[in-house]
Amino acid sequence: MEEKGEENGVAAMKACYQKFDPAAYLQYNYTPPRADFTRNDSIVPWKLACLHRAFTEADVSGGLLVDIGAGPTLYQVLSGCEVFDKVILTDFLEVNRQELRRWLHNKGGCSLDWTPYLQHVCKLEGRRPSAWTEKAARLRQVVTDILPIDVHCSQPLAPDALPSGGADCLVSCFCLESVSPDLAAFTKALGHIRKLLRPGGHLMLIGALGESYYFGGPGVRIPVVPLSEAQVCASLKESGYTLIRLEVYTLTQDMRVGVDDVTGVFFAKARKD
Numbered sequence: 146m147e148e149k150g151e152e153n154g155v156a157a158m159k160a161c162y163q164k165f166d167p168a169a170y171l172q173y174n175y176t177p178p179r180a181d182f183t184r185n186d187s188i189v190p191w192k193l194a195c196l197h198r199a200f201t202e203a204d205v206s207g208g209l210l211v212d213i214g215a216g217p218t219l220y221q222v223l224s225g226c227e228v229f230d231k232v233i234l235t236d237f238l239e240v241n242r243q244e245l246r247r248w249l250h251n252k253g254g255c256s257l258d259w260t261p262y263l264q265h266v267c268k269l270e271g272r273r274p275s276a277w278t279e280k281a282a283r284l285r286q287v288v289t290d291i292l293p294i295d296v297h298c299s300q301p302l303a304p305d306a307l308p309s310g311g312a313d314c315l316v317s318c319f320c321l322e323s324v325s326p327d328l329a330a331f332t333k334a335l336g337h338i339r340k341l342l343r344p345g346g347h348l349m350l351i352g353a354l355g356e357s358y359y360f361g362g363p364g365v366r367i368p369v370v371p372l373s374e375a376q377v378c379a380s381l382k383e384s385g386y387t388l389i390r391l392e393v394y395t396l397t398q399d400m401r402v403g404v405d406d407v408t409g410v411f412f413a414k415a416r417k418d
């Protein structure tokens with residue numbers, strides 16, 4: 146019976162995503178006030194600072210970085226693309242993979258201008274902001290594939306998607322808790338993606354705390370499993386990771402813009418032993 150319930154929950158979640166609107170989603174979460182580069186207390190600069198620090202620490206190295214459930218966003222690999230020579234982006238929806246391809250193929254028609262993001266990460270790296278064109282070229286050079294993924298499958302990617310040794314690092318932002326019907330499914334999904342990672346490899350995980358829903362487009366209300374810090378730590382441990390660091394951002398009133406009921410954002414750096 147339990148298996149059936151779990152399958153139904155996952156199927157219902159997948160149905161919700163059929164109406165996901167990348168352009169609206171980007172406007173809701175990746176424009177001011179949540180993405181205000183003139184404010185250090187804005188959410189996106191906080192996330193980029195966490196990712197910059199984590200990717201530039203000496204314990205992170207290797208050849209292949211895989212982004213799990215990238216959605217239509219690229220910010221999550223702007224630091225990692227300088228450390229790894231090969232980056233694979235993944236998402237469940239073709240509309241999101243198309244959005245990513247549009248930017249990577251420099252074809253125009255993107256729903257968001259990523260220039261301020263590229264400039265901000267260049268500043269974090271101590272480079273002049275005008276080096277953003279070099280970072281854009283680097284990102285376009287290292288991203289080799291944009292693949293379909295389903296974190297609820299015990300084998301989330303196609304069999305030959307990754308080299309036999311697996312990825313050296315995974316990054317996943319706001320995906321697992323937004324696609325899982327409950328905490329058990331979230332923890333199980335962490336276990337599924339862990340199999341994509343080589344022993345000693347790192348997981349950089351960003352997610353929402355206390356979120357029970359968000360809008361993935363006008364009128365597209367998508368349920369989310371509300372997580373606490375303690376549940377995130379317990380799920381990482383239970384699914385076979387060693388937590389290195391957990392950082393938390395608490396949303397100020399002006400960051401609560403009506404597109405979700407998220408109360409906080411966590412950043413976890415963990416390792417597969």
Ligand SMILES: Nc1ncnc2c1ncn2[C@@H]1O[C@@H](CSCCNC[C@@H]2Cc3ccc([N+](=O)[O-])cc3CN2)[C@@H](O)[C@H]1O
Pocket residue numbers: 159162165174179188189213214215216217236237238241294295296297319320323324353356359405407410
């Ligand atoms: N089975 C699946 N496997 C893998 N990916 C899947 C699956 N199903 C859907 N997907 C894929 O996962 C999705 C990832 S986008 C999920 C959005 N998460 C919630 C949203 C994000 C957000 C952003 C920023 C801030 N903030 O405070 O600044 C708060 C929040 C909280 N609300 C989407 O790309 C879908 O295509």
